[in-house]
Amino acid sequence: MDTASIPDTVDARATTLSASGMTGRFLLLCMGIWLHCADSLMTATIAPAIVADLQGITYLNWTISLYEVGAIIAGAAAAALSASCGIRRMFLSATVLYGAGCALGALAPTMAVLIGARLAQGMGGGVLVSLCYVAVEAWFAPALWGRLFGIEAAVWGAGSLLGPLIGGVFADVHAWRGAFWVFAAQSALLFALTAWSFPRSRQFNPPTARPPTARPRWPATPLLVLSAGTLLIAEAGTATNVALAISTGATGAILLYVAARLDRVADPRLLPQQLLDLRHPVGAGLLLVFVVCAATTGFWVYGPLIAHILAGTPPLVTGYILAGEAMAWSLATLAVSSAPAAADRRLIVGGAVAITVAALGYTVALPTCSLPGLVMCGLLQGVGFGVCWPAIVQRLIRCSSPTERSLASASASTVQRIGYAVGSAAVGIAAGLSGLNVGASAMAARSAGFWIFAAFIPLLLVALMSAWRFTAATEK
Numbered sequence: 001m002d003t004a005s006i007p008d009t010v011d012a013r014a015t016t017l018s019a020s021g022m023t024g025r026f027l028l029l030c031m032g033i034w035l036h037c038a039d040s041l042m043t044a045t046i047a048p049a050i051v052a053d054l055q056g057i058t059y060l061n062w063t064i065s066l067y068e069v070g071a072i073i074a075g076a077a078a079a080a081l082s083a084s085c086g087i088r089r090m091f092l093s094a095t096v097l098y099g100a101g102c103a104l105g106a107l108a109p110t111m112a113v114l115i116g117a118r119l120a121q122g123m124g125g126g127v128l129v130s131l132c133y134v135a136v137e138a139w140f141a142p143a144l145w146g147r148l149f150g151i152e153a154a155v156w157g158a159g160s161l162l163g164p165l166i167g168g169v170f171a172d173v174h175a176w177r178g179a180f181w182v183f184a185a186q187s188a189l190l191f192a193l194t195a196w197s198f199p200r201s202r203q204f205n206p207p208t209a210r211p212p213t214a215r216p217r218w219p220a221t222p223l224l225v226l227s228a229g230t231l232l233i234a235e236a237g238t239a240t241n242v243a244l245a246i247s248t249g250a251t252g253a254i255l256l257y258v259a260a261r262l263d264r265v266a267d268p269r270l271l272p273q274q275l276l277d278l279r280h281p282v283g284a285g286l287l288l289v290f291v292v293c294a295a296t297t298g299f300w301v302y303g304p305l306i307a308h309i310l311a312g313t314p315p316l317v318t319g320y321i322l323a324g325e326a327m328a329w330s331l332a333t334l335a336v337s338s339a340p341a342a343a344d345r346r347l348i349v350g351g352a353v354a355i356t357v358a359a360l361g362y363t364v365a366l367p368t369c370s371l372p373g374l375v376m377c378g379l380l381q382g383v384g385f386g387v388c389w390p391a392i393v394q395r396l397i398r399c400s401s402p403t404e405r406s407l408a409s410a411s412a413s414t415v416q417r418i419g420y421a422v423g424s425a426a427v428g429i430a431a432g433l434s435g436l437n438v439g440a441s442a443m444a445a446r447s448a449g450f451w452i453f454a455a456f457i458p459l460l461l462v463a464l465m466s467a468w469r470f471t472a473a474t475e476k
Contacts, residue, residue, distance in 0.1 A: 235252075
């Protein structure tokens with residue numbers, strides 16, 4: 001089938017995957033998701049080896065914060081840029097940027113260079129993930145979207161499961177740079193296959209493609225303010241002075257609020273209009289997503305390092321714990337996939353309670369380095385997210401106005417990324433004030449193991465209240 005000759009109309013989009021001649025192209029889209037997801041968790045398990053080699057424990061949380069910031073900024077611009085430049089060109093450019101970041105990370109002589117590499121990886125990966133959804137909508141009929149998005153979700157789950165294990169294997173043999181080379185090689189393969197198989201014709205651009213001379217529109221100002229706020233919070237984590245850490249972190253938090261205000265009047269907007277309206281179910285739901293994601297990054301960022309300092313726990317073991325959490329998330333999601341809409345209150349509130357209990361458990365399990373406790377907390381947290389996440393997304397859509405539903409459907413994943421970026425920046429404050437940034441002693445590690453979770457318990461109480469408000473409201 002000569003797909004390049006198909007006119008760009010909705011009726012002409014592929015109605016079956018096998019007969020479309022585009023199965024290979026769809027698999028390449030999925031490979032982009034794999035790279036972004038697996039890489040984001042792989043870095044967590046090689047953290048002890050990175051710190052031992054580059055001596056950069058003070059900026060460890062930056063390797064995740066900047067990765068997420070890059071993904072947020074570039075991912076938000078992907079749809080607009082692909083409409084102007086074409087999916088093929090954007091996908092190839094993102095692959096090059098991501099691969100260059102991997103190579104730079106593998107060669108990094110200092111933590112500063114590694115952080116820059118992570119920013120490039122995040123930007124490239126963020127575009128790859130966003131283009132997966134753009135391309136599916138451009139190339140396939142709406143009847144196929146649910147199935148294809150489901151496959152992409154499964155690939156995301158596989159990346160969450162295998163990424164930590166890949167990092168753990170390389171960290172155990174003291175070859176953390178090899179993990180970056182493996183992903184650089186995959187990006188090179190993806191570039192070659194994409195250049196060969198993706199159509200050059202602009203007929204396969206998004207249906208809303210603008211002329212090449214049109215200027216892509218995206219919420220640049222809110223994103224830049226958001227990035228500045230996140231980086232200020234991350235910088236607060238490097239301060240050894242309590243007053244300086246608090247003032248810097250507070251300034252960053254104010255900028256986050258300013259970014260949210262700016263987004264409400266931006267054109268186009270990144271998030272629904274009701275973002276800051278906590279009386280509206282959409283506002284309460286987005287606050288719930290932000291808080292639970294921001295408050296649960298402690299083990300992801302510092303868990304492998306603290307467990308290694310306190311008990312010599314191999315990174316592969318902590319990698320299995322992270323992978324177990326990802327598997328619990330996926331299995332719990334499958335278990336509730338057919339739950340009726342009437343069950344969403346029990347699922348959302350129950351999931352938020354499970355996440356909160358897991359955080360409380362971590363305050364004991366990580367400082368004492370109890371392996372069974374860490375496993376149970378990871379599984380409970382994964383189950384909590386798994387049972388509530390589908391219900392949150394569906395309720396956000398149902399509670400939105402018809403003109404906002406497309407934006408609401410993507411808002412959960414956008415706020416999730418923002419939560420991870422801000423949360424990984426904020427845990428650096430708890431770790432820094434515990435003394436972990438000054439010296440990786442057992443006492444400092446034990447204190448940090450407690451506070452990177454305990455400091456966020458008040459936020460999780462806010463999450464519980466938001467979950468109640470979100471589910472108590474009448475749907476529009």
